[in-house]
Amino acid sequence: MTEFTTRPEILGTFGVVTSTHWIASAVGMSILEKGGNAFDAAVATGFVLQILEPHLVGPGGDMPALVYSAKTGKVEVICAQGPAPAGATIEHYRTEGMTLIPGDGLLATVIPGAFDGWMLMLRDYGTMSVRDVLEPAIHYAEHGHPMLPRVSATIKGLADFFEKEWPTSFETWLPGGVAPEPHALFRNPVLAATYTRIVKEAESAKGRENQIDAARDAFYRGFVAQAIEDYLKTAEVMDASGSRHKGVLTAADMAGWSATVEAPQTLDYHGWSIAKTGPWGQGPVLLQSLALLKGIDVAAMDPLGADFVHTVVETMKLAYADREVYYGDPAFANVPMEQLLSDVYNDERRGLIAPQASMQLRPGILPGFEAQHALTMEMLGSMSGTGAVYEPTMSHLTEKRGDTVHIDVIDRDGNMVSVTPSGGWLQSSPIIPGLGFCLNSRAQMFWLKPGLPTSLAPGKRPRTTLTPSIALYEGRPTLAFGTPGGDQQDQWQLSFFLRYVHHKQNLQAAIDMPLFHTAHFPGSFYPRTSQPGNVMIESNIGPAAIKALKAMGHDITEAEPWSVGRLTAARRDTDGLLRAAATPRLMQAYAIGR
Structure with missing residues (x-):
């Protein structure tokens, strides 16, 4: 398909920096110019x-940060x-x-x-x-x-x-x-x-x-x-x-x-290996979504079409439902990531993706976790609050809720950083x-109910929404990407990554394409509300796609064009060519490189 971009994909060989503010990106580039890595x-x-x-x-x-050191050859968190x-x-x-x-x-x-x-x-x-x-x-x-x-x-x-x-x-x-x-x-x-x-x-x-x-x-x-x-x-x-x-x-x-350093959680997908934080963050929901989508021909879908949006949204509903039951600090809870990412589990779960939108929260029930599943669903069922709760990335909804920033950097030696700082707003x-x-x-x-992976306890990490990404292609660290946006972070990253991998868009084109997300599951932020069946989507995806999604049963909220998400991304090719891009949304993020 023809690429449309709001600005060029930045190309160079010396270094690239992309972040959610132009001055910050310029500062990062100045450090590279001074000899820093x-x-x-x-x-x-x-x-x-x-x-x-x-x-x-x-x-x-x-x-949290995902880092790749050319010296050690490791991707770490x-x-x-x-x-x-x-x-x-x-x-x-x-x-x-x-x-x-x-x-x-x-x-x-x-x-x-x-x-x-x-x-x-x-x-x-x-x-x-x-x-x-x-x-x-x-x-x-x-x-x-x-x-x-x-x-x-x-x-x-x-x-x-x-x-x-x-x-x-x-x-x-x-x-x-x-x-x-x-x-x-x-x-x-x-x-x-x-x-x-x-x-x-x-x-x-x-x-x-x-x-x-x-x-x-x-x-x-x-x-x-x-x-x-x-x-x-x-x-x-x-x-x-x-x-x-x-x-x-x-x-x-x-x-x-x-602070500590640990190994990332990873998943292989169509020649790529995606690295995320462990389940003390929400990062594995991206991996679970990809594990489900491995059995679906995403490449055959129009990346601006209703089938693509529907499939991705229904996939994310399943992955985020599992987040509610299973994710938490592994130092305090047994988090069954191996099972959640397994082909056996996802082959079965994939059958739940139907032609019509689901209105239920449907976490899987793993052997040995039946009581935890029941306790979680009982607690969520007792909550009456509905209605979306967002961070101010969603600028058309609120100016007062805290949010996040994001940074991706690659230098000429191939060192790579993807980091999503937040908090202390x-x-x-x-x-x-x-x-x-x-x-x-x-x-x-945290929840104030005992017995859950995310129950409040001294020394326990809260299940953060902060979720930077590094992806390796054929074993080579290649792509760093991320976005602010709370519960939406992995949703926007997923559609970006799928469009980039399957539809061969350059970084900027993939970022510029209309974005969408769902608030179907309980939010991570006070007052922890949800909107079953909801999909917010930028209206410039077109009236035909929106009409078709409504016919599939989705509760559509149309957002203004260029109002959803703050993605940035950087890439290193096999020959050392560096690429970077940043969203035009909110007119703040910039990619710089040479």
Whole structure:
């Protein structure tokens, strides 16, 4: 089919960087130009995004990364998803009057993991110093950056709440009592001072690796952790429950935790091998979807046709249903990924994909897991809430919910990074005095019912929606891709990947094609609602496809063209040619390379 692109697919041989903000991509490219590798570039890009898109990511957030090192020849996962604090028990939250963990405030906080993850990536895979990678973020925080209209709108929408309930946030985001206007220069001098002090303390040690470890100590065992504990000892703040609550995070929780490296979960599909996080994240739903689609002739379908959309949506409904029953932190739960990805299981499940849209949540029942399946379905059946809950990627629905950013980098040596940082949004919780940033709200993804893989427990990782991807072709690391968007992340990635693999679109063309997703299953974010049978689809897919999908029984919500998803992607060919692309949606993401 004829390729249409909104901008060129970027080509080069030296390096490519693509992210959800043009300044961040430029910063990453500048690191490559200075002699840094893909990992150095990703770290610097990630810290700058905290400054540029504070409604989507912050220093108190979390970060999973897929990395490929040309030196070791391995694809690995960096897990910087902080777990629940020691005081985060179901009993405590129940005594606080909770039936669901709210989507903001202090009870929703887990250990902030992003900083340690970035430092681990820098130390073990990168080449540069703490100063090298933090200086760009310090510059934009101290001297100013152009305020995105979406950030301005978010702050204005929260101004009264901040002034009344979260005064430290009011002071930070509305300096002088005035919300920043779109495109005006905005500064966060307190955050700049925090990162400047971390650099100074790092440089009191000798040697690059020792300096990086000193920076980690400053954050998790030094002045940052102490400032967080000092605030949380007395702070009692309003959250989405409608009441004020204290947090349970302590400096001891932070001091005893560090990011880790683990093997990815993988699946082979038509010559490709796709690597994702383990089931402590939602990443395996992409693999389960592909395992189902292996037995369907996707290549024969029109990638803009109703049959393609219907098949992909019905496939995702099945994969996400299994997520609800089986996924969770493998350190706390037996997650049967081998069975869930097996041909035997998926050959049987594939028969559930019918010509008409399903209205039921249909997780599989695996031997030995019958009680877990029944408990999950009983709990979900007792929930009455319906209606979609989205992050602000869905800009036409909300300006106030937190979201995510994404980065893909490949350098000339073939090192590769796909990383989806998130959390610590300006909407999450109040600014910590003296630090210039707030904590995350990732604990909202736990259930307060015992006996589930995602039941709240101290030390357990929440089942994050953050899900970067690296794909190998014929055993060679080839493609890095991802998107913000919460529960929609793997849905948008799936349609992108299928169109790229089966319909031979270039990266930009595959990203530009109309996107769709379903909210059929329970959302991961408070208040955990669902819309059975729902499909949201960009209207530029065409009236014929939409009419046909409605005839198949789908509950269609038409989105404006160019309003769904924020995909980015990068590729390395066998001859060393590098490619990159970024979505035109929201007019922020950019790919850069040469």
